[in-house]
Amino acid sequence: xxxxxLIIKREYLTRVKKRSFILATILTPLAFGIFFIVVGFIFxxxxxxxxxxxxxxxxxxxxVSKIPNTKSITYSKPDKNLEELKxxxxxxxxxxxxxxxVISNLYDKKIEVNYFYExxxxxxxxxxxxxxxLERILRNYKIRELKLDKKxxxxxxxxxxLRTKSVLNETKDTSKQAAVGAMIGGFMGFIMxxxxxxxxxxxxxxVMEEKVNRIVEVMISSVKPFQLMMGKIIGVGGVGLTQVAxxxxxxxxxxxxxxxxxxxxxxxxxxxxxGANMDQDEMEFFFQQTMKELGELNWFMIFPLFILYFIGGYxxxxxxxxxxxSAMGDDLGEGQALTIPITIPVILAFYIMIAVLxxxxxxxxxWSSIFxxxxxxxxxxxxxxxxxxxxxxxxxxxxxxTSIFAVWLxxxxxxxxILMYGKKVTLKELGKWMFYKG
Amino acid sequence: xxxxxLENVRKTYDKHVAVDNVSFNMPKGCVFGMLGPNGAGKxxxxxxxxxxxxxxxxxxxxxxxxxxxxxxxxxxxxxEERGLYKKMKVGDHLLYLARLKGLSKSEANxxxxxxxxxxxxxxxxxxxxxxxxxxxxxxxxFISTIVHKPGLLILDxxxxxxxxxxxxxxxxxxxxxxxxxxxxxxxxHRMEQVEExxxxxxxxxxxxNVLEGSVKDVxxxxxxxxxxxxxxxxxxxxxxxxxxxxxQKENSITVQLQEGEDSxxxxxxxxxxxxxxxxxxxxxxxxxxxxxxxxESSNQQNITTPA
Numbered sequence: 001x002x003x004x005x006l007i008i009k010r011e012y013l014t015r016v017k018k019r020s021f022i023l024a025t026i027l028t029p030l031a032f033g034i035f036f037i038v039v040g041f042i043f044x045x046x047x048x049x050x051x052x053x054x055x056x057x058x059x060x061x062x063x064v065s066k067i068p069n070t071k072s073i074t075y076s077k078p079d080k081n082l083e084e085l086k087x088x089x090x091x092x093x094x095x096x097x098x099x100x101x102v103i104s105n106l107y108d109k110k111i112e113v114n115y116f117y118e119x120x121x122x123x124x125x126x127x128x129x130x131x132x133x134l135e136r137i138l139r140n141y142k143i144r145e146l147k148l149d150k151k152x153x154x155x156x157x158x159x160x161x162l163r164t165k166s167v168l169n170e171t172k173d174t175s176k177q178a179a180v181g182a183m184i185g186g187f188m189g190f191i192m193x194x195x196x197x198x199x200x201x202x203x204x205x206x207v208m209e210e211k212v213n214r215i216v217e218v219m220i221s222s223v224k225p226f227q228l229m230m231g232k233i234i235g236v237g238g239v240g241l242t243q244v245a246x247x248x249x250x251x252x253x254x255x256x257x258x259x260x261x262x263x264x265x266x267x268x269x270x271x272x273x274x275g276a277n278m279d280q281d282e283m284e285f286f287f288q289q290t291m292k293e294l295g296e297l298n299w300f301m302i303f304p305l306f307i308l309y310f311i312g313g314y315x316x317x318x319x320x321x322x323x324x325x326s327a328m329g330d331d332l333g334e335g336q337a338l339t340i341p342i343t344i345p346v347i348l349a350f351y352i353m354i355a356v357l358x359x360x361x362x363x364x365x366x367w368s369s370i371f372x373x374x375x376x377x378x379x380x381x382x383x384x385x386x387x388x389x390x391x392x393x394x395x396x397x398x399x400x401x402t403s404i405f406a407v408w409l410x411x412x413x414x415x416x417x418i419l420m421y422g423k424k425v426t427l428k429e430l431g432k433w434m435f436y437k438g
Numbered sequence: 439x440x441x442x443x444l445e446n447v448r449k450t451y452d453k454h455v456a457v458d459n460v461s462f463n464m465p466k467g468c469v470f471g472m473l474g475p476n477g478a479g480k481x482x483x484x485x486x487x488x489x490x491x492x493x494x495x496x497x498x499x500x501x502x503x504x505x506x507x508x509x510x511x512x513x514x515x516x517x518e519e520r521g522l523y524k525k526m527k528v529g530d531h532l533l534y535l536a537r538l539k540g541l542s543k544s545e546a547n548x549x550x551x552x553x554x555x556x557x558x559x560x561x562x563x564x565x566x567x568x569x570x571x572x573x574x575x576x577x578x579x580f581i582s583t584i585v586h587k588p589g590l591l592i593l594d595x596x597x598x599x600x601x602x603x604x605x606x607x608x609x610x611x612x613x614x615x616x617x618x619x620x621x622x623x624x625x626x627h628r629m630e631q632v633e634e635x636x637x638x639x640x641x642x643x644x645x646x647n648v649l650e651g652s653v654k655d656v657x658x659x660x661x662x663x664x665x666x667x668x669x670x671x672x673x674x675x676x677x678x679x680x681x682x683x684x685x686q687k688e689n690s691i692t693v694q695l696q697e698g699e700d701s702x703x704x705x706x707x708x709x710x711x712x713x714x715x716x717x718x719x720x721x722x723x724x725x726x727x728x729x730x731x732x733x734e735s736s737n738q739q740n741i742t743t744p745a
Contacts, residue, residue: 003538006534006537006538007538010534014523014525014526018525210523213521213522213523213524214517214519214520214521215520215521215522215523217490217517217519217520218515218516218517218520218521218522218535218579218582219538220490221488221489221490221510221513221515221517222510222511222535222538222539223538419485419490421519432452436451436452
């Protein structure tokens with residue numbers, strides 16, 4: 001036990017003290033911060049140029065009103081015919097001319113409008129802006145000409161807010177539960193997926209290095225191969241927890257810092273992205289509801305379970321990676337083929353997770369959250385959807401059992417593999433090693 | 439008292455028999471040569487003794503007790519395939535290995551410091567292993583093998599990859615450890631190294647123990663009764679007729695005595711004939727010759743009587 005502790009300590013400390021670890025741990029959240037700043041700037045970016053567009057309106061559709069200017073377009077309606085205006089465009093008085101045709105049939109639902117320019121084509125955003133402005137103008141024109149009551153017309157558009165409630169508890173509005181659950185679930189599933197890969201391969205590489213370095217035989221003349229393997233798995237796992245914990249603190253701090261410093265936040269970004277369609281009330285409701293849902297999630301259940309799946313999944317995959325690492329020789333490329341049977345279930349689990357988030361109580365979701373190679377990724381993604389207790393218990397029992405089995409199995413392969421040099425190892429060979437004695 | 443006793447030790451990998459019913463005794467405090475060609479099963483045998491692997495069958499006694507988990511801390515093992523963690527500091531590395539051998543932190547610190555003083559390398563403590571030259575790393579490797587004062591030291595091909603300076607240094611250290619009562623196993627396929635340092639040998643070939651005993655006994659057992667005589671004057675005619683002459687040069691002759699013939703009688707006879715003798719030496723076979731002879735004959739047997 002004392003020796004195991006010494007090994008864990010070394011494996012942990014040598015990694016945590018490494019400059020590359022410190023850099024990666026600090027720079028990753030910073031990179032996130034910079035990413036958000038850059039994205040924020042990109043969305044806030046406006047070309048700064050204003051387009052001058054002349055409007056040709058022989059049918060006098062605009063009547064007394066004019067097309068309202070936008071941030072990037074100013075409209076004017078000079079008293080000239082289309083040919084004169086086109087000449088003005090060539091003389092650079094205007095960037096372009098919109099020719100609104102004379103409307104002969106008020107019941108036409110489709111009208112073509114020409115825009116003439118010299119060199120500067122309308123960009124996508126301006127095109128849709130012009131289109132929207134014209135649609136509004138034509139709508140007003142038609143209301144006027146058809147002598148409709150604008151008030152009655154406005155009453156036709158009804159906005160529906162769907163509020164879902166369980167018959168068991170009608171006071172609770174659960175309409176944002178699905179979205180929030182998917183968000184939290186996706187986040188947790190993604191973290192599991194990343195950690196299994198990052199720290200699993202870290203274990204594998206380190207086992208391989210010890211073998212290639214020829215230190216391993218010196219080591220196992222003092223300690224049991226099992227102690228060496230477990231020490232490494234636990235030590236690297238500790239490194240993983242440390243890194244995730246530091247990120248869990250740094251990322252929110254940095255994002256708050258970014259918000260304070262640059263004065264924009266997710267809400268604003270959302271509105272820039274097209275949230276413009278969502279009115280202020282709906283927006284407020286969305287955020288209130290999301291925060292409420294987040295608060296109402298059973299964190300005392302979710303968080304410990306997440307840690308449990310993290311540990312179970314990590315031990316399961318890290319020990320398999322250790323076994324593969326022990327079978328690898330000096331030739332990394334050759335050994336890479338051996339990792340495929342491990343990486344495929346992880347990647348598969350990730351894609352299943354995406355399907356599961358859409359239908360968290362489907363058969364696929366239930367069975368894949370019990371199957372131990374998938375459950376460490378799938379079950380955490382379902383936790384926010386309140387899966388039945390029996391599924392959680394069964395899934396954890398199966399996972400723990402499988403992890404212990406995987407550790408045992410890997411230890412048997414590992415103890416043979418680390419002493420095997422200069423042999424191309426196949427999966428079949430690995431299978432044989434399991435049955436070697438002592 | 440034997441520090442190590444092996445009885446019918448057998449180890450198989452898959453279908454390959456690596457160690458085939460090997461038995462031998464190793465007296466306490468001796469330098470013991472474990473000889474054999476490459477692939478003979480020496481390393482497999484050592485791995486059993488160091489508890490890295492377990493024998494399929496047979497008994498290994500260490501100081502009279504069957505091998506158990508306390509024994510690795512009493513054994514120092516320098517494997518043929520050896521190395522260090524490149525990124526670790528030398529001092530930390532030695533501390534780590536010493537503590538894994540069961541030394542407390544202060545004991546380990548004290549021992550390592552005294553070795554550093556002995557080798558005059560005090561300033562290496564904070565260097566990284568990768569900053570050291572190969573020869574320097576070998577010194578560190580050696581210190582790590584003996585820092586816990588093992589009762590049994592096992593050196594697998596200890597001089598392979600060593601430069602002459604380190605070879606001598608380690609030879610001297612081995613002598614000193616030997617004088618202090620450490621039992622040492624030397625495993626090698628290079629006989630000339632063993633000849634000068636070992637008192638006992640065991641010869642392993644194809645997993646089997648083909649020869650064992652003290653170096654002196656083995657040599658006597660395999661000697662051909664050859665004597666080389668350097669002399670002045672003329673060699674007596676009647677002796678030339680009576681004895682079997684193996685080779686003859688000017689003032690030097692090599693003869694083989696037959697069963698029952700006495701070397702003293704030959705010497706006396708020569709002196710009576712007033713032959714002026716410079717030297718009179720028995721030619722003993724080198725371990726190398728015995729080794730080759732034994733290996734070839736045991737391989738022959740295996741060919742004629744396939745297993």
